[in-house]
Amino acid sequence: xxxxxxxxxxxxxxxxxxxxxxxxxxxxxxxxxxxxxxxxxxxxxxxxxxxxxxxxxxxxxxxxxxxxxxxxxxxxxxxxxxxxxxxxxxxxxxxxxxxxxxxxxxxxxxxxxxxxxxxxxxxxxxxxxxxxxxxxxxxxxxxxxxxxxxxxxxxxxxxxxxxxx
Numbered sequence: 215x216x217x218x219x220x221x222x223x224x225x226x227x228x229x230x231x232x233x234x235x236x237x238x239x240x241x242x243x244x245x246x247x248x249x250x251x252x253x254x255x256x257x258x259x260x261x262x263x264x265x266x267x268x269x270x271x272x273x274x275x276x277x278x279x280x281x282x283x284x285x286x287x288x289x290x291x292x293x294x295x296x297x298x299x300x301x302x303x304x305x306x307x308x309x310x311x312x313x314x315x316x317x318x319x320x321x322x323x324x325x326x327x328x329x330x331x332x333x334x335x336x337x338x339x340x341x342x343x344x345x346x347x348x349x350x351x352x353x354x355x356x357x358x359x360x361x362x363x364x365x366x367x368x369x370x371x372x373x374x375x376x377x378x379x
């Protein structure tokens with residue numbers, strides 16, 4: 215099977231996320247109904263993943279934190295759906311995507327968590343170095359660089375190992 219370029223996956227993911235608020239607004243449903251169906255549609259996949267994880271690791275000792283996380287996710291989805299009607303689909307998309315910045319800052323402030331060494335790598339620098347390499351005329355591929363090796367090492371579980379391009 216041919217590998218899919220991770221840049222195309224990132225573009226597709228961004229496109230789906232950007233369109234979600236517009237589609238939610240066009241559907242005309244309430245924020246509670248939209249949140250319910252988003253969770254209900256994800257439930258079969260999440261249950262299958264949870265059962266597989268339980269078989270692999272045994273029963274987790276989360277102390278109910280997993281249920282609390284699910285409730286808070288539901289609250290987040292309801293509030294996001296309500297924000298679409300109040301501020302518009304474009305700003306609601308920005309609001310929901312700001313969590314990528316806000317959550318690590320809150321984790322650092324509240325739980326005193328610090329980012330791991332691999333998550334502090336500057337992806338922009340890796341991206342520039344990755345794109346600037348010349349393509350070999352014989353193989354049609356770019357030669358590896360130290361930056362590419364560092365980026366690959368930062369995501370050992372990724373299918374292509376390249377998260378920075």
